[in-house]
Amino acid sequence: MSSVICQLAGQWADHWPALDRGLQYGDGLFETIRLDSRGGMPLREYHFERLQQGLQRLYFPSQVLDQVILSWQQLSIPDGATGVKLLLTRGEAARGYAIPAIPAVNLQWQFFTSPEWRWKSKPEGLVTGVNPVRLGNQPLLAGLKHLNRLEQVLARQAFQPGWDESLMLDQDDLLVEGCMSNLYWIKNGTIFTPSLAKAGVNGVIRRWLSAQRSILETEARLDELYQADLVFMSNALNGLVPIAALDGQSLSQAPAALAELRALQSELEACF
């Protein structure tokens, strides 16, 4: 199933205005949210935390988050929905980049049924490769889940046959993330993840993970992954999944590291 419901400057609707700034400039944010079996949002604090950071960095009024929460509370969740994408924009305004002082925010909720979660369907791990698309460095937008996603569109198009995911480097060939996931590796019992100071999306699971374990943010290159005991990825829908292969080369899945990942998978799934 898939359905979308819009709320335009407070009014429910099933279409979108042609002059919306989200369309014109990508001037907005989104969240991809996994629901539990009762239609609840177990990791809501992490979704709303990032949304609030995005709203602040993009100069939205702070009360917009309250509008979003109120809108969510008014929704009835369609039967069979296992996920929802929230999209929020600065609404309609006069032509030009200048931000209206009081935006008439538009938002939409797109409900969907996921295919089986990747952490279940790929227990042995993902087949990946290094994406030829390099992410641009933009500290002012790094970490946010904003609507400017052309780099991801180009990166997805560059997938080779058989890839489940791909690894994104930045313009300096530093590791950042996956095309749709965050990236981690375990070495001698320590969990590492790339710094997102210049690029990337600070995922819900990435922040959930940082609340469960000590995670070391670092600037690192590809060779770190080949020397790791285990490499894994996360995203809101697919949970925590090991990487089996990178550009045709099998990656280590050392037993102790894999046991740690299995423990984390169980802790995460217990939330849903």
Place this chain on the structure above:
Amino acid sequence: MSSVICQLAGQWADHWPALDRGLQYGDGLFETIRLDSRGGMPLREYHFERLQQGLQRLYFPSQVLDQVILSWQQLSIPDGATGVKLLLTRGEAARGYAIPAIPAVNLQWQFFTSPEWRWKSKPEGLVTGVNPVRLGNQPLLAGLKHLNRLEQVLARQAFQPGWDESLMLDQDDLLVEGCMSNLYWIKNGTIFTPSLAKAGVNGVIRRWLSAQRSILETEARLDELYQADLVFMSNALNGLVPIAALDGQSLSQAPAALAELRALQSELEACF
């Protein structure tokens, strides 16, 4: 006046679909076009040239340009329109970044009446400053007028009172362009403009200018502007305009260089 007409997968409409990829990802392109007094598009070859480059780099089918031209030919231009913004997206598709093989392209034409052209209203030149927002470097998107414009939204918000425009540098502090314009300077009779290999929009007037004169593309820093005989900017709506001041400091407007700019302004205005 301002009005918008949409063409969704070939059908005329006055709204926009909520699941359009232009809204979801910024997966599309736009052109801001100055019309002549008869509603014609004098610099159409430059607009369509950049659009075609964008379509190719974003993996649209090549015949999409023909759809755009056909759509343009079917329009009746509203009275009083002096400009039109064309916006084009990859339309609706299944959730996810993957590009549909045959997109059902959505497009819109937003007609408007400009305030008086800047080249007329600011003959003495623009008051500018260096924008604190640095552009990210992304060679795969550089030059295109695509829908991922959050950097410009943030940059516009950073304008100081009294600025007509601002100068954008990249992450390495190299000159790129203005927030809404291209940038040039004249030194000893030579016209220079920043390279757009890594960031920036390759404007219609920039390419028109390159067809009229020899323009040297270069990697340069701010100090080049303080040493120039004349600094000027261009955009499709405002034409060619000198810069009078940069961060409170007057810039040179040497008579020979200014005479060259006045000649170029006349040649450009003769097109309309």
